[in-house]
Amino acid sequence: MTSLLPAEAGDGPAAPVSNGRTTAGRRSPGAPSSPDPAASVTVAGVTVPLRPGETILAGLYRAGYAYRIGCRRGGCGLCAAEVTSGEVTYDGAIAEDALPPATDPAAPPCLTCRAVPVTDVVIRLAGNARFRCVSPMLAELAGAIPRTDGPTPRTEEQGEP
Template sequence: MTVITLDGTGLALEARPGESLTETFRRAGLMMRDGCLRGGCGMCRVRVVSGTITLSRTVCEQALPLADRDQGLTLACRAVPTSDVTVAIPPDGKLRCVTPLLTALARHQSSLIGDVMGQPVAIRSGPLPELVPA
């Protein structure tokens, strides 16, 4: 099982095999700033703080320069975790909860992840829609 920890939010999400970060976020009722969802526009940039990802498709230099990749930046729509990862979404990435029902479910699952792995995952309490200030 692969776990995506969202840096600074205390939220950990279970990633399904082959799923992009964006797909995991959406399945957890979360949205962030994005555009083409094809790796072409570069709007869904996030930073991989720890762990490893692979790009599921060729991403062109125009959308994500190699120099940026070297600094840990990637595109959420094309990034697929290859290990447990911690991902930081920049403020202009506007991460927000749009479907509290799904986020609550994801929190429940992530609390189970902690049990299963024997390493409790910190879950921040508080109103769900305020997961991250817009």
């Protein structure tokens, strides 16, 4: 049976679940509604500014970037990524067994569909995630800052096409 981590609810504070620099749980009553209004996510050399309270997945898709995902509700684990820098929290419930085990203590896993950055974060997607820009116009409108040197995100994440 799948057990769920607590979602944000009014039934009192829950102790956050911590894995290195990644924290999961709900905010305590009276806490600010948005973690960090200036938070951003960097993946494969592309930095995308996020809106307050926006999940990593939602922000990347809003900015015209895509990668392999599944349920978008924290249950399947297909959107899992390693947090190599920064801190995230979860506003919604996630299935504990959807979160892959940490293979590197310095880069704990997170589910990008539910992870909301508390600070600027750098994530590493699985090699088969196929991170790519599907809408350059949206990327420009969102203020995404792609790296200008080295391989393109697709080349770096998945090898030669």
